Amino acid sequence: MNRSAIAEASKVFATASCAVGFSGAGISAGSGIPTFREADGIWTRYPIQEYGTADAFLRDPEKTWELFGNLAADLDAARPNPAHLAMAELESRGQLRAVVTQNIDGLHQRAGSVEVIEYHGNAATGRCPRCQRSFTLRELSPWPPAPRCPQCIEVIRPDVVLFGDPIPEAAARRAQELFTVCDAVLAVGSSLQVAPASWLVVAAAHRGSAVIVIDPEPSAIAASAATVMLEGPAEEILPAIVANLRDSNNS
Ligand code: NAD
Numbered sequence: 001m002n003r004s005a006i007a008e009a010s011k012v013f014a015t016a017s018c019a020v021g022f023s024g025a026g027i028s029a030g031s032g033i034p035t036f037r038e039a040d041g042i043w044t045r046y047p048i049q050e051y052g053t054a055d056a057f058l059r060d061p062e063k064t065w066e067l068f069g070n071l072a073a074d075l076d077a078a079r080p081n082p083a084h085l086a087m088a089e090l091e092s093r094g095q096l097r098a099v100v101t102q103n104i105d106g107l108h109q110r111a112g113s114v115e116v117i118e119y120h121g122n123a124a125t126g127r128c129p130r131c132q133r134s135f136t137l138r139e140l141s142p143w144p145p146a147p148r149c150p151q152c153i154e155v156i157r158p159d160v161v162l163f164g165d166p167i168p169e170a171a172a173r174r175a176q177e178l179f180t181v182c183d184a185v186l187a188v189g190s191s192l193q194v195a196p197a198s199w200l201v202v203a204a205a206h207r208g209s210a211v212i213v214i215d216p217e218p219s220a221i222a223a224s225a226a227t228v229m230l231e232g233p234a235e236e237i238l239p240a241i242v243a244n245l246r247d248s249n250n251s
Pocket of ligand 1: 025026029041042102105106193216217219232
Protein backbone atom coordinates (compact mmCIF):
# COMPACT_ATOMS: atom_id res chain seq x y z
CA MET A 1 0.00 0.00 0.00
CA ASN A 2 1.25 3.48 -0.90
CA ARG A 3 1.75 5.02 2.56
CA SER A 4 2.63 8.49 1.31
CA ALA A 5 -0.55 8.68 -0.82
CA ILE A 6 -2.57 7.54 2.23
CA ALA A 7 -0.97 10.32 4.28
CA GLU A 8 -1.68 12.80 1.48
CA ALA A 9 -5.35 11.74 1.30
CA SER A 10 -5.66 11.98 5.10
CA LYS A 11 -4.27 15.51 4.95
CA VAL A 12 -6.93 16.47 2.38
CA PHE A 13 -9.67 15.24 4.76
CA ALA A 14 -8.11 16.96 7.74
CA THR A 15 -8.01 20.33 5.97
CA ALA A 16 -11.09 20.26 3.69
CA SER A 17 -14.05 22.40 4.68
CA CYS A 18 -16.47 20.32 2.63
CA ALA A 19 -15.53 16.84 1.37
CA VAL A 20 -18.08 14.86 -0.62
CA GLY A 21 -17.99 11.15 -1.48
CA PHE A 22 -18.75 9.74 -4.91
CA SER A 23 -19.00 5.98 -5.33
CA GLY A 24 -19.41 3.51 -8.13
CA ALA A 25 -19.73 -0.21 -8.59
CA GLY A 26 -16.11 -0.84 -7.48
CA ILE A 27 -16.83 0.04 -3.83
CA SER A 28 -19.22 -2.92 -3.69
CA ALA A 29 -16.84 -5.35 -5.45
CA GLY A 30 -15.52 -6.28 -1.99
CA SER A 31 -19.08 -7.31 -1.06
CA GLY A 32 -19.11 -9.79 -3.94
CA ILE A 33 -21.22 -7.65 -6.32
CA PRO A 34 -19.84 -7.61 -9.86
CA THR A 35 -19.15 -4.26 -11.54
CA PHE A 36 -20.82 -3.60 -14.88
CA ARG A 37 -17.95 -2.76 -17.21
CA GLU A 38 -15.12 -5.12 -16.34
CA ALA A 39 -14.45 -8.25 -18.44
CA ASP A 40 -16.67 -10.44 -16.24
CA GLY A 41 -19.09 -7.55 -15.57
CA ILE A 42 -22.85 -7.46 -15.89
CA TRP A 43 -22.96 -5.77 -19.31
CA THR A 44 -20.94 -8.65 -20.79
CA ARG A 45 -23.68 -11.07 -19.83
CA TYR A 46 -26.63 -8.72 -20.34
CA PRO A 47 -25.91 -6.35 -23.27
CA ILE A 48 -26.98 -2.76 -22.42
CA GLN A 49 -29.11 -2.20 -25.53
CA GLU A 50 -31.08 -5.39 -24.90
CA TYR A 51 -31.52 -5.19 -21.11
CA GLY A 52 -30.52 -1.82 -19.66
CA THR A 53 -32.20 1.02 -21.55
CA ALA A 54 -35.55 2.77 -21.09
CA ASP A 55 -36.47 1.66 -24.63
CA ALA A 56 -35.50 -1.95 -23.89
CA PHE A 57 -37.89 -1.90 -20.91
CA LEU A 58 -40.76 -0.67 -23.12
CA ARG A 59 -39.91 -3.25 -25.80
CA ASP A 60 -39.41 -6.23 -23.55
CA PRO A 61 -39.85 -5.65 -19.80
CA GLU A 62 -39.29 -9.37 -19.16
CA LYS A 63 -35.61 -8.89 -20.04
CA THR A 64 -35.20 -5.86 -17.77
CA TRP A 65 -36.78 -7.88 -14.97
CA GLU A 66 -34.50 -10.82 -15.72
CA LEU A 67 -31.51 -8.52 -15.15
CA PHE A 68 -32.64 -6.24 -12.30
CA GLY A 69 -34.91 -8.72 -10.56
CA ASN A 70 -32.15 -11.29 -10.29
CA LEU A 71 -29.58 -8.64 -9.44
CA ALA A 72 -31.79 -7.28 -6.65
CA ALA A 73 -31.89 -10.70 -5.00
CA ASP A 74 -28.05 -10.81 -5.04
CA LEU A 75 -27.86 -7.24 -3.71
CA ASP A 76 -30.23 -8.10 -0.88
CA ALA A 77 -27.96 -10.96 0.19
CA ALA A 78 -24.78 -8.80 0.09
CA ARG A 79 -23.30 -7.12 3.15
CA PRO A 80 -21.42 -3.79 3.46
CA ASN A 81 -17.64 -4.23 3.30
CA PRO A 82 -14.89 -2.27 5.14
CA ALA A 83 -14.94 0.42 2.42
CA HIS A 84 -18.62 1.23 3.04
CA LEU A 85 -17.99 1.20 6.81
CA ALA A 86 -15.01 3.55 6.43
CA MET A 87 -17.11 6.02 4.38
CA ALA A 88 -19.75 5.96 7.13
CA GLU A 89 -17.08 6.59 9.76
CA LEU A 90 -15.68 9.54 7.78
CA GLU A 91 -19.17 11.04 7.81
CA SER A 92 -19.68 10.45 11.53
CA ARG A 93 -16.26 12.02 12.21
CA GLY A 94 -17.50 15.14 10.38
CA GLN A 95 -14.96 14.67 7.59
CA LEU A 96 -17.35 13.71 4.78
CA ARG A 97 -20.54 15.71 4.20
CA ALA A 98 -22.46 13.10 2.18
CA VAL A 99 -22.03 10.46 -0.47
CA VAL A 100 -23.44 10.58 -3.97
CA THR A 101 -23.61 6.99 -5.16
CA GLN A 102 -24.24 5.52 -8.57
CA ASN A 103 -24.88 2.21 -6.86
CA ILE A 104 -28.33 0.73 -6.54
CA ASP A 105 -27.49 -1.69 -3.74
CA GLY A 106 -28.27 0.31 -0.56
CA LEU A 107 -24.97 -0.78 1.04
CA HIS A 108 -23.89 2.72 2.10
CA GLN A 109 -27.09 3.09 4.12
CA ARG A 110 -26.67 -0.37 5.62
CA ALA A 111 -23.11 0.57 6.64
CA GLY A 112 -24.46 3.61 8.56
CA SER A 113 -23.95 6.50 6.12
CA VAL A 114 -26.65 9.07 6.82
CA GLU A 115 -26.77 11.34 3.77
CA VAL A 116 -26.70 9.07 0.73
CA ILE A 117 -27.83 10.52 -2.58
CA GLU A 118 -28.89 7.68 -4.86
CA TYR A 119 -28.17 9.11 -8.29
CA HIS A 120 -29.29 6.00 -10.15
CA GLY A 121 -32.08 4.80 -7.87
CA ASN A 122 -32.28 1.61 -5.83
CA ALA A 123 -32.94 -1.91 -7.03
CA ALA A 124 -34.82 -2.94 -3.89
CA THR A 125 -38.10 -1.34 -4.96
CA GLY A 126 -40.32 -0.99 -8.02
CA ARG A 127 -43.02 1.47 -9.01
CA CYS A 128 -46.16 1.47 -11.13
CA PRO A 129 -45.52 3.96 -13.95
CA ARG A 130 -49.22 4.91 -14.00
CA CYS A 131 -50.33 5.33 -10.33
CA GLN A 132 -46.77 5.66 -8.88
CA ARG A 133 -47.51 3.12 -6.13
CA SER A 134 -44.24 1.75 -4.75
CA PHE A 135 -43.61 -1.93 -4.04
CA THR A 136 -40.75 -3.78 -2.39
CA LEU A 137 -39.30 -6.53 -4.53
CA ARG A 138 -40.36 -9.00 -1.86
CA GLU A 139 -43.96 -7.93 -2.49
CA LEU A 140 -43.49 -8.39 -6.23
CA SER A 141 -41.70 -11.74 -6.35
CA PRO A 142 -41.77 -14.32 -7.78
CA TRP A 143 -41.12 -13.47 -11.43
CA PRO A 144 -41.18 -14.15 -14.39
CA PRO A 145 -43.52 -12.95 -15.65
CA ALA A 146 -42.66 -9.27 -15.02
CA PRO A 147 -44.84 -8.09 -12.09
CA ARG A 148 -47.88 -5.88 -12.75
CA CYS A 149 -49.64 -3.29 -10.59
CA PRO A 150 -52.67 -5.01 -9.07
CA GLN A 151 -54.75 -1.88 -9.72
CA CYS A 152 -53.57 -0.53 -13.07
CA ILE A 153 -52.32 -3.80 -14.61
CA GLU A 154 -49.25 -1.85 -15.85
CA VAL A 155 -45.89 -3.59 -15.73
CA ILE A 156 -43.99 -2.35 -12.65
CA ARG A 157 -40.64 -0.65 -13.30
CA PRO A 158 -37.63 -1.32 -11.12
CA ASP A 159 -36.71 1.96 -9.32
CA VAL A 160 -33.41 2.25 -11.16
CA VAL A 161 -32.24 4.76 -13.75
CA LEU A 162 -32.01 2.97 -17.08
CA PHE A 163 -29.93 4.39 -19.93
CA GLY A 164 -32.10 7.09 -21.53
CA ASP A 165 -33.89 7.93 -18.25
CA PRO A 166 -33.49 11.31 -16.51
CA ILE A 167 -31.76 11.42 -13.12
CA PRO A 168 -34.32 11.63 -10.26
CA GLU A 169 -34.86 15.35 -9.71
CA ALA A 170 -34.18 15.59 -5.96
CA ALA A 171 -30.97 13.54 -6.29
CA ALA A 172 -29.73 15.60 -9.23
CA ARG A 173 -30.41 18.86 -7.36
CA ARG A 174 -28.74 17.83 -4.08
CA ALA A 175 -25.71 16.33 -5.86
CA GLN A 176 -25.29 19.52 -7.86
CA GLU A 177 -25.46 21.63 -4.66
CA LEU A 178 -22.82 19.53 -2.94
CA PHE A 179 -20.46 19.35 -5.89
CA THR A 180 -20.70 23.10 -6.44
CA VAL A 181 -19.49 23.96 -2.93
CA CYS A 182 -17.14 21.11 -2.03
CA ASP A 183 -13.39 21.57 -1.85
CA ALA A 184 -12.60 17.84 -1.79
CA VAL A 185 -14.07 14.82 -3.57
CA LEU A 186 -13.51 11.20 -2.60
CA ALA A 187 -14.20 9.20 -5.77
CA VAL A 188 -14.24 5.47 -5.09
CA GLY A 189 -14.60 2.58 -7.54
CA SER A 190 -16.01 4.41 -10.54
CA SER A 191 -14.72 4.35 -14.09
CA LEU A 192 -16.38 7.79 -14.52
CA GLN A 193 -17.69 6.66 -17.87
CA VAL A 194 -21.38 7.12 -17.08
CA ALA A 195 -22.67 10.69 -17.58
CA PRO A 196 -24.11 12.86 -16.14
CA ALA A 197 -22.84 11.34 -12.85
CA SER A 198 -19.21 11.53 -13.97
CA TRP A 199 -19.58 15.23 -14.83
CA LEU A 200 -20.00 16.02 -11.13
CA VAL A 201 -16.46 14.85 -10.42
CA VAL A 202 -14.92 16.23 -13.60
CA ALA A 203 -16.52 19.66 -13.04
CA ALA A 204 -15.35 19.75 -9.40
CA ALA A 205 -11.81 18.94 -10.56
CA HIS A 206 -11.96 21.76 -13.14
CA ARG A 207 -13.16 24.14 -10.44
CA GLY A 208 -10.01 23.36 -8.45
CA SER A 209 -11.40 20.95 -5.86
CA ALA A 210 -9.05 18.24 -4.59
CA VAL A 211 -10.04 14.82 -5.98
CA ILE A 212 -8.93 11.61 -4.25
CA VAL A 213 -9.43 8.60 -6.54
CA ILE A 214 -9.42 5.05 -5.16
CA ASP A 215 -9.47 2.33 -7.82
CA PRO A 216 -7.20 -0.65 -8.61
CA GLU A 217 -7.42 0.11 -12.35
CA PRO A 218 -8.36 3.76 -12.75
CA SER A 219 -9.75 4.84 -16.11
CA ALA A 220 -8.08 7.62 -18.06
CA ILE A 221 -10.86 10.04 -17.01
CA ALA A 222 -10.41 9.16 -13.33
CA ALA A 223 -6.63 9.51 -13.61
CA SER A 224 -6.91 12.93 -15.20
CA ALA A 225 -9.38 14.19 -12.53
CA ALA A 226 -7.26 12.91 -9.61
CA THR A 227 -5.10 15.13 -7.45
CA VAL A 228 -4.37 12.14 -5.17
CA MET A 229 -4.40 8.68 -6.75
CA LEU A 230 -4.65 5.52 -4.65
CA GLU A 231 -4.45 2.45 -6.86
CA GLY A 232 -5.86 -0.56 -5.03
CA PRO A 233 -9.03 -2.07 -3.58
CA ALA A 234 -11.26 0.36 -1.70
CA GLU A 235 -11.88 -2.20 1.06
CA GLU A 236 -8.18 -2.00 1.98
CA ILE A 237 -7.40 1.64 1.24
CA LEU A 238 -10.36 3.42 2.87
CA PRO A 239 -9.92 1.73 6.28
CA ALA A 240 -6.21 2.65 6.13
CA ILE A 241 -7.12 6.33 5.57
CA VAL A 242 -9.56 6.27 8.48
CA ALA A 243 -6.98 4.57 10.73
CA ASN A 244 -4.47 7.26 9.77
CA LEU A 245 -6.95 10.03 10.65
CA ARG A 246 -7.72 8.35 14.00
CA ASP A 247 -3.99 8.06 14.77
CA SER A 248 -3.30 11.69 13.97
CA ASN A 249 -6.20 12.73 16.24
CA ASN A 250 -4.69 10.72 19.08
CA SER A 251 -1.13 11.98 18.63
P1 NAD B 1 -17.94 0.68 -13.64
O1 NAD B 1 -18.24 -0.78 -13.71
O2 NAD B 1 -17.91 1.49 -14.88
O3 NAD B 1 -16.49 0.87 -12.95
C1 NAD B 1 -16.14 0.19 -11.78
C2 NAD B 1 -14.76 0.66 -11.33
O4 NAD B 1 -14.50 0.02 -10.09
C3 NAD B 1 -13.64 0.27 -12.29
O5 NAD B 1 -12.85 1.41 -12.59
C4 NAD B 1 -12.85 -0.78 -11.51
O6 NAD B 1 -11.45 -0.73 -11.78
C5 NAD B 1 -13.15 -0.37 -10.09
N1 NAD B 1 -12.99 -1.42 -9.08
C6 NAD B 1 -13.07 -2.78 -9.21
N2 NAD B 1 -12.85 -3.38 -8.03
C7 NAD B 1 -12.63 -2.39 -7.12
C8 NAD B 1 -12.35 -2.38 -5.72
N3 NAD B 1 -12.24 -3.51 -5.01
N4 NAD B 1 -12.16 -1.17 -5.11
C9 NAD B 1 -12.28 0.00 -5.82
N5 NAD B 1 -12.53 0.04 -7.15
C10 NAD B 1 -12.72 -1.15 -7.77
O7 NAD B 1 -18.92 1.27 -12.56
P2 NAD B 1 -19.54 2.72 -12.35
O8 NAD B 1 -18.54 3.77 -12.67
O9 NAD B 1 -20.19 2.68 -11.02
O10 NAD B 1 -20.69 2.86 -13.46
C11 NAD B 1 -21.52 1.84 -13.81
C12 NAD B 1 -22.98 1.89 -13.44
O11 NAD B 1 -23.23 0.61 -12.95
C13 NAD B 1 -23.41 2.77 -12.32
O12 NAD B 1 -24.45 3.53 -12.79
C14 NAD B 1 -24.02 1.86 -11.25
O13 NAD B 1 -25.38 2.23 -11.00
C15 NAD B 1 -24.12 0.56 -11.85
N6 NAD B 1 -23.75 -0.59 -10.99
C16 NAD B 1 -24.10 -0.64 -9.67
C17 NAD B 1 -23.74 -1.74 -8.91
C18 NAD B 1 -24.11 -1.77 -7.46
O14 NAD B 1 -25.10 -1.16 -7.08
N7 NAD B 1 -23.32 -2.44 -6.62
C19 NAD B 1 -23.01 -2.78 -9.46
C20 NAD B 1 -22.69 -2.70 -10.82
C21 NAD B 1 -23.05 -1.57 -11.56
